Amino acid sequence: MVLVFAEAIKGQFKKAAFEAVTYGYKTAQALGSQCVALTLGTVENAGALGKYGASKVYNVSGDSLANFDSQVYTSVIAQAAEQVGAKVVVLAHTSTGKSILGRLAARLNAGSVAGVKSLPDLSGGSFKVAKGVFSGKATAEYEISSEIKVLSLAGNEIRPEESGSEVSVETLNVNVPAAKVKVLEVKRQEGIVPLPEAEVVVSAGRGMKGPENWGIVEELANVMNATTACSRPVADADWRPHHEHVGQTGVAIRPNLYVAIGISGAIQHLAGVNQSKTIVVINKDPEAPFFKAADYGVVGDLFEVVPKLTEAMKKFKAS
Amino acid sequence: MKILVCVSKTPDTTAKISFTNDSTEFNASGVTFIMNPYDEWYALVRAVELVEKNGGTVTIINVGDASNDQTIRKGLAIGASDAVRINANPKSSLYIAKQIAEFAKAENYDIVFCGKESIDYNGSEVGAMVAEFLDLPFISFASKLDMNGNTASIERDIEGGVEMLEVQTPFVVSAAKGMAEQRIPNMMGIMKAKSKPFKVVEPVDFPDLSTPVKYHLPEEKGSVKLVDPDNMDELVRLLHEEAKVI
Numbered sequence: 001m002v003l004v005f006a007e008a009i010k011g012q013f014k015k016a017a018f019e020a021v022t023y024g025y026k027t028a029q030a031l032g033s034q035c036v037a038l039t040l041g042t043v044e045n046a047g048a049l050g051k052y053g054a055s056k057v058y059n060v061s062g063d064s065l066a067n068f069d070s071q072v073y074t075s076v077i078a079q080a081a082e083q084v085g086a087k088v089v090v091l092a093h094t095s096t097g098k099s100i101l102g103r104l105a106a107r108l109n110a111g112s113v114a115g116v117k118s119l120p121d122l123s124g125g126s127f128k129v130a131k132g133v134f135s136g137k138a139t140a141e142y143e144i145s146s147e148i149k150v151l152s153l154a155g156n157e158i159r160p161e162e163s164g165s166e167v168s169v170e171t172l173n174v175n176v177p178a179a180k181v182k183v184l185e186v187k188r189q190e191g192i193v194p195l196p197e198a199e200v201v202v203s204a205g206r207g208m209k210g211p212e213n214w215g216i217v218e219e220l221a222n223v224m225n226a227t228t229a230c231s232r233p234v235a236d237a238d239w240r241p242h243h244e245h246v247g248q249t250g251v252a253i254r255p256n257l258y259v260a261i262g263i264s265g266a267i268q269h270l271a272g273v274n275q276s277k278t279i280v281v282i283n284k285d286p287e288a289p290f291f292k293a294a295d296y297g298v299v300g301d302l303f304e305v306v307p308k309l310t311e312a313m314k315k316f317k318a319s
Numbered sequence: 320m321k322i323l324v325c326v327s328k329t330p331d332t333t334a335k336i337s338f339t340n341d342s343t344e345f346n347a348s349g350v351t352f353i354m355n356p357y358d359e360w361y362a363l364v365r366a367v368e369l370v371e372k373n374g375g376t377v378t379i380i381n382v383g384d385a386s387n388d389q390t391i392r393k394g395l396a397i398g399a400s401d402a403v404r405i406n407a408n409p410k411s412s413l414y415i416a417k418q419i420a421e422f423a424k425a426e427n428y429d430i431v432f433c434g435k436e437s438i439d440y441n442g443s444e445v446g447a448m449v450a451e452f453l454d455l456p457f458i459s460f461a462s463k464l465d466m467n468g469n470t471a472s473i474e475r476d477i478e479g480g481v482e483m484l485e486v487q488t489p490f491v492v493s494a495a496k497g498m499a500e501q502r503i504p505n506m507m508g509i510m511k512a513k514s515k516p517f518k519v520v521e522p523v524d525f526p527d528l529s530t531p532v533k534y535h536l537p538e539e540k541g542s543v544k545l546v547d548p549d550n551m552d553e554l555v556r557l558l559h560e561e562a563k564v565i
């Protein structure tokens with residue numbers, strides 16, 4: 001059995017949950033097994049996970065599941081894994097998934113791989129999955145030898161695919177321990193796709209000269225429905241908020257499209273963005289190292305190029 | 320306060336990565352190694368600051384071979400009180416965590432710090448595993464941590480925001496950017512580090528359940544397609560028709 005923990009935020013599934021169920025379903029098919037999903041707390045429309053391949057959806061509720069505590073979540077998911085006889089447990093590689101993966105592995109005495117980006121390779125009777133290592137500078141195939149395996153799926157790696165129909169939701173009886181972590185407040189920016197989930201990212205660097213010039217970046221991001229990001233010196237100088245900092249020491253992202261404006265392309269910056277499917281670089285220096293990592297390049301002054309690109313995007317969206 | 324900080328040694332952030340032995344092993348030759356930035360800049364410095372303010376000790380732990388000693392000494396120079404190295408050549412996160420937990424369980428640390436992730440294997444796993452082995456709360460990606468008696472007030476990074484929480488010692492925490500400012504060890508710190516206690520302990524037996532067996536370098540990007548800065552319609556067209564990303 002493959003068990004997928006389908007994470008919801010404020011009762012709603014994110015794309016990551018559908019990706020994880022799709023991955024779980026495909027893994028189960030390869031193993032000649034079935035995929036079941038687990039939801040925790042109050043979740044709207046849990047049965048919809050059936051569309052992505054879950055043959056059953058289980059729910060566990062309890063007061064201490066309202067906020068995230070890795071100990072409580074781990075205990076509940078581990079009990080569920082034992083009850084359904086899970087051989088593979090799939091999480092999304094989100095802040096929640098990352099906080100549980102290691103705990104579950106220790107708890108279930110399972111081999112784990114964090115941030116997998118391939119379906120399991122079962123050739124020769126082994127179980128191998130690939131993940132990015134060295135901050136995206138390479139990929140490694142991991143072989144898991146334990147009976148139970150725990151995986152977290154990297155974001156934007158596979159597209160959610162509908163293969164079935166809604167299923168009913170069953171309550172699973174497990175012991176929900178009390179939380180030791182007391183969550184006081186959760187502050188989330190509303191209406192913005194968080195960077196790790198974003199499919200289009202518009203990012204700018206020191207070439208912007210100062211925070212007062214970010215209007216043109218925001219306008220471009222707006223027409224492209226993109227999330228904004230920045231290089232590290234920009235965040236360090238407080239031109240932009242820290243959560244926008246991408247790179248080796250910031251957020252690692254893998255959008256479909258990354259537009260880099262006035263960023264030189266230092267190796268530590270590339271480490272966090274080089275898994276983007278398509279990279280566009282706008283820089284006035286034709287020797288900027290970023291051009292070597294780019295699919296499309298525009299050599300020019302960003303203060304002229306970016307407004308022109310925004311106009312062209314507007315025209316495209318309107319057509 | 321009694322604090323344990325888990326530190327790992329990683330290739331420098333500018334290191335060129337390559338592999339040997341039919342792409343089954345990382346090629347360390349010519350690579351400069353550093354202390355994992357999250358462990359050094361954030362976890363260790365915050366631990367040292369807490370002890371400077373509230374009294375106590377900061378112990379550094381590393382699971383690795385003798386080639387890690389220099390990295391560990393740097394941690395002592397930054398201000399840790401003592402260090403222990405579990406003498407092993409680890410191949411999996413669970414193995415590392417088991418060694419750390421075995422050492423820590425008899426010591427009753429108030430806080431076990433680790434970094435958000437190691438910049439080589441990028442697992443974000445070891446901290447959570449140590450917490451589970453020790454049956455302690457685990458707070459990941461903490462960007463701020465203040466102590467008030469036995470209560471820690473913590474801010475942690477989540478997708479698109481932050482979460483504010485409280486937890487009582489003992490607990491395990493992983494440190495992200497924002498928790499502290501990098502410290503450069505000074506001459507006095509480096510001198511003092513030489514006489515600080517540094518123990519080497521043999522590992523307990525534990526299997527590797529998940530190990531890298533083959534590495535691949537990314538395919539070289541084809542050369543960049545340059546678009547005329549006065550023709551952004553062309554860029555939009557390429558993104559739509561060729562790259563199919565808009």
Ligand SMILES: Cc1cc2nc3c(=O)[nH]c(=O)nc-3n(C[C@H](O)[C@H](O)[C@H](O)COP(=O)(O)OP(=O)(O)OC[C@H]3O[C@@H](n4cnc5c(N)ncnc54)[C@H](O)[C@@H]3O)c2cc1C
Binds near residue numbers: 206207233247264265
């Ligand atoms: C351990 C370590 C970790 C690091 N981690 C990160 C990380 O996670 N993320 C990160 O981003 N950096 C990181 N760095 C910093 C990194 O090395 C670079 O210093 C940084 O990425 C440079 O930022 P930048 O490209 O915005 O600025 P610069 O390097 O100053 O580049 C500015 C670019 O803008 C261009 N430009 C200027 N004016 C214009 C104009 N009018 N029109 C068009 N182009 C223009 C210039 O040609 C130049 O290429 C790290 C460094 C270290 C040592």
Ligand SMILES: Nc1ncnc2c1ncn2[C@@H]1O[C@H](COP(=O)(O)O)[C@@H](O)[C@H]1O
Binds near residue numbers: 328358444
């Ligand atoms: N060999 C090691 N020895 C001690 N601590 C380690 C070791 N490897 C990883 N860690 C700690 O675990 C954290 C997360 O590492 P990882 O799970 O590899 O991403 C690191 O930031 C370190 O604090």
